[in-house]
Amino acid sequence: xxxxxxxxxxxxxxxxxxxxxxxxxxxxxxxxxxxxxxxxxxxxxxxxxxxxxxxxxxxxxxxxxxxxxxxxxxxxxxxxxxxxxxxxxxxxxxxxxxxxxxxxxxxxxxxxxxxxxxxxxxxxxxxxxxxxxxxxxxxxxxxxxxxxxxxxxxxxxxxxxxxxxxxxxxxxxxxxxxxxxxxxxxxxxxxxxxxxxxxxxxxxxxx
Amino acid sequence: xxxxxxxxxxxxxxxxxxxxxxxxxxxxxxxxxxxxxxxxxxxxxxxxxxxxxxxxxxxxxxxxxxxxxxxxxxxxxxxxxxxxxxxxxxxxxxxxxxxxxxxxxxxxxxxxxxxxxxxxxxxxxxxxxxxxxxxxxxxxxxxxxxxxxxxxxxxxxxxxxxxxxxxxxxxxxxxxxxxxxxxxxxxxxxxxxxxxxxxxxxxxxxxxxxxxxxxxxxxxxxxxxxxxxxxxxxxxxxxxxxxxxxxxxxxxxxxxxxxxxxxxxxxxxxxxxxxxxxxxxxxxxxxxxxxxxxxxxxxxxxxxxxxxxxxxxxxxxxxxxxxxxxxxxxxxxxxxxxxxxxxxxxxxxxxxxxxxxxxxxxxxxxxxxxxxxxxxxxxxxxxxxxxxxxxxxxxxxxxxxxxxxxxxxxxxxxxxxxxxxxxxxxxxxxxxxxxxxxxxxxxxxxxxxxxxxxxxxxxxxxxxxxxxxxxxxxxxxxxxxxxxxxxxxxxxxxxxxxxxxxxxxxxxxxxxxxxxxxxxxxxxxxxxxxxxxxxxxxxxxxxxxxxxxxxxxxxxxxxx
Numbered sequence: 001x002x003x004x005x006x007x008x009x010x011x012x013x014x015x016x017x018x019x020x021x022x023x024x025x026x027x028x029x030x031x032x033x034x035x036x037x038x039x040x041x042x043x044x045x046x047x048x049x050x051x052x053x054x055x056x057x058x059x060x061x062x063x064x065x066x067x068x069x070x071x072x073x074x075x076x077x078x079x080x081x082x083x084x085x086x087x088x089x090x091x092x093x094x095x096x097x098x099x100x101x102x103x104x105x106x107x108x109x110x111x112x113x114x115x116x117x118x119x120x121x122x123x124x125x126x127x128x129x130x131x132x133x134x135x136x137x138x139x140x141x142x143x144x145x146x147x148x149x150x151x152x153x154x155x156x157x158x159x160x161x162x163x164x165x166x167x168x169x170x171x172x173x174x175x176x177x178x179x180x181x182x183x184x185x186x187x188x189x190x191x192x193x194x195x196x197x198x199x200x201x202x203x204x205x206x207x
Numbered sequence: 208x209x210x211x212x213x214x215x216x217x218x219x220x221x222x223x224x225x226x227x228x229x230x231x232x233x234x235x236x237x238x239x240x241x242x243x244x245x246x247x248x249x250x251x252x253x254x255x256x257x258x259x260x261x262x263x264x265x266x267x268x269x270x271x272x273x274x275x276x277x278x279x280x281x282x283x284x285x286x287x288x289x290x291x292x293x294x295x296x297x298x299x300x301x302x303x304x305x306x307x308x309x310x311x312x313x314x315x316x317x318x319x320x321x322x323x324x325x326x327x328x329x330x331x332x333x334x335x336x337x338x339x340x341x342x343x344x345x346x347x348x349x350x351x352x353x354x355x356x357x358x359x360x361x362x363x364x365x366x367x368x369x370x371x372x373x374x375x376x377x378x379x380x381x382x383x384x385x386x387x388x389x390x391x392x393x394x395x396x397x398x399x400x401x402x403x404x405x406x407x408x409x410x411x412x413x414x415x416x417x418x419x420x421x422x423x424x425x426x427x428x429x430x431x432x433x434x435x436x437x438x439x440x441x442x443x444x445x446x447x448x449x450x451x452x453x454x455x456x457x458x459x460x461x462x463x464x465x466x467x468x469x470x471x472x473x474x475x476x477x478x479x480x481x482x483x484x485x486x487x488x489x490x491x492x493x494x495x496x497x498x499x500x501x502x503x504x505x506x507x508x509x510x511x512x513x514x515x516x517x518x519x520x521x522x523x524x525x526x527x528x529x530x531x532x533x534x535x536x537x538x539x540x541x542x543x544x545x546x547x548x549x550x551x552x553x554x555x556x557x558x559x560x561x562x563x564x565x566x567x568x569x570x571x572x573x574x575x576x577x578x579x580x581x582x583x584x585x586x587x588x589x590x591x592x593x594x595x596x597x598x599x600x601x602x603x604x605x606x607x608x609x610x611x612x613x614x615x616x617x618x619x620x621x622x623x624x625x626x627x628x629x630x631x632x633x634x635x636x637x638x639x640x641x642x643x644x645x646x647x648x649x650x651x652x653x654x655x656x657x658x659x660x661x662x663x664x665x666x667x668x669x670x671x672x673x674x675x676x677x678x679x680x681x682x683x684x685x686x687x688x689x690x691x692x693x694x695x696x697x698x699x700x701x702x703x704x705x706x707x708x709x710x711x712x713x714x715x716x717x718x719x720x721x722x723x724x725x726x727x728x729x730x731x732x733x734x735x736x737x738x739x740x741x742x743x744x745x746x747x748x749x750x751x752x753x754x755x756x757x758x759x760x761x762x763x764x765x766x767x
Contacts, residue, residue, distance in 0.1 A: 013221065023218045030221035039221050045233070052233040059240035063247050075337045079273070186236070 008041050043195035053190035054117050060182040067176035070156050074169050105151035113187045116142045124198040132199050139196045146188040153181045256304035257312040263358040266298040268322050268340025276342040283308035315347030319359035365401040370420035376432050378484035381412050383436040383460035390416050391463040397422035429471040432484050433491035436460035497554025501623045504590040506545040512602040519549045519604040527551030577619035584617040589629035
């Protein structure tokens with residue numbers, strides 16, 4: 001047991017907002033005496049919330065991929081594309097680099113987030129002590145890339161605003177992009193509700 | 208641990224606030240997500256219509272997932288997949304119809320690919336040049352469900368439910384007509400050919416035409432249809448005729464119809480009534496032909512200019528046409544004669560025919576009316592080959608009554624019936640010319656010529672004499688005459704003696720005349736002067752003063 005003591009081992013609790021440290025009196029509805037924000041040792045119901053949001057995000061992810069996200073009208077030629085068909089079209093029409101970028105941003109990253117968050121949740125709930133440092137890094141990575149997952153949504157929004165040439169060329173958003181946006185937002189919320197300190201709580205059960 | 212305790216004791220205690228919202232409410236988020244997803248699934252399932260397969264010759268323009276199926280320009284489905292048929296003879300397009308288009312998966316629905324088409328009749332589907340092809344649909348009345356369809360290669364010309372009527376036209380051949388060929392009524396397009404097929408026995412073609420409402424009402428039971436395709440140029444006995452319906456029909460063909468002139472049955476035709484499609488307007492407008500009869504004529508003179516198809520007229524009414532011309536050889540007279548066969552339609556003669564038929568029946572004549580015809584021949588009915596057009600020399604057959612024609616035997620039992628011929632107009636003229644030529648030939652041109660020749664020889668001799676003896680004398684005479692004229696010329700010259708004498712004489716004469724006048728005046732005034740002599744001038748000196756000197760001379764001269 002070479003680990004350093006945690007705040008809860010010392011009966012301490014810190015405020016998340018003003019960083020004031022208080023005594024842990026064990027009351028469930030404790031609040032910070034200085035700023036009045038709720039005090040809790042770990043983010044409250046972190047597992048439940050993260051799970052719920054993760055599942056909801058995944059549910060939205062399915063229609064985001066099945067439904068078309070963008071309609072391009074070019075000289076009367078109407079073309080509806082889903083994320084995957086757009087990537088295939090880019091690849092076939094000679095822009096493999098763009099296809100790789102879109103594939104990474106729209107397919108790999110969301111899937112990675114689902115897998116990573118699921119892994120973190122399961123391993124933490126099992127109080128596993130496996131690769132705790134790496135799991136922490138993974139969490140930071142998930143938090144970081146969360147900001148960059150909206151690429152598709154931005155592309156569609158920009159094109160819709162810019163490409164409005166009536167009959168010659170027109171771009172319109174389709175329902176898929178809404179679901180994709182919801183997926184991204186909800187996964188970000190899920191990663192926010194997850195408390196990374198839970199990764200380190202595993203040792204309680206080793207004792 | 209005491210340090211720890213101390214540390215803890217120094218720290219402030221948290222306050223207890225009011226209870227917070229139950230964390231498990233977060234599960235509402237996935238529930239909502241699930242509901243949304245479920246609603247999408249239900250929506251898709253609910254909206255999904257039947258899936259059908261349509262066979263086409265080629266998948267040109269068909270794009271899986273994109274090509275729409277349209278009915279009246281409304282999208283009712285989309286091609287989801289295109290694959291080859293198992294025997295690779297055609298392609299099968301899988302089409303997901305929308306739920307609202309369930310009724311299109313029935314037995315008599317037709318599908319076709321709308322592509323840009325440029326034909327003689329016009330241009331269609333230009334919009335698909337840019338938007339890509341789509342599948343057009345036309346639904347029928349049937350309720351019987353069906354999944355597999357065979358697509359049409361050309362768009363149907365008539366869609367179900369368009370107001371109008373369909374009629375059948377029977378024709379010998381299709382001519383230059385095609386599906387979509389226009390149908391004209393008074394040169395206005397009122398419909399089009401919707402389909403055609405060979406009759407089952409192979410002897411003819413049946414065309415279906417569709418006339419749009421309200422113009423379909425102009426078709427009556429007695430309407431005549433004819434093929435108005437191309438330019439109708441006919442060089443016949445009537446001259447050169449060019450007739451065409453419209454420029455489009457010249458290229459693409461067409462059908463025209465009209466009611467026959469004169470009184471006719473004007474009952475409106477019913478759907479699917481059958482009509483005959485005539486080859487041209489003239490045949491169409493002719494009275495109903497009735498049963499054709501075959502007759503024959505034997506001409507003893509050549510009938511150059513007679514052609515198959517030449518009209519046969521009876522008293523100026525065209526009622527048939529020549530169908531054959533060939534030669535016959537008569538062994539007895541060792542002569543050739545021309546046999547002209549013709550098909551005639553006695554019904555075209557109208558009332559005359561009706562009456563004749565009734566009369567023949569009453570008299571117990573046979574079907575060919577040979578007795579009746581025999582009587583007519585006795586009264587002078589003859590067939591003549593007449594020139595219809597002097598320019599082209601086309602002949603036609605005219606049947607006329609020629610009371611002066613020599614009597615001929617009429618064989619009522621001969622089949623076909625033979626109408627005795629009469630020499631035609633041209634033949635008559637030829638005969639007359641021959642007459643004239645014969646008369647001219649009687650003139651003794653040889654004798655006249657000889658006599659004339661003799662006379663000319665005599666004349667020649669005389670002229671020679673004249674040349675030899677008379678001419679020199681004439682010459683000397685002329686010289687003499689010339690001299691005389693020269694003398695005369697000298698005599699009458701202005702400076703000649705004669706002229707001067709003449710002038711003097713004339714002056715003298717003038718003076719004498721004046722004296723005479725004075726004298727007569729004086730005597731008029733003084734007639735007594737003749738007896739008493741001249742008096743002294745005392746009464747009117749003004750009257751005679753200028754005269755004294757000349758007065759004296761004549762008075763003196765006249766006195767003696």
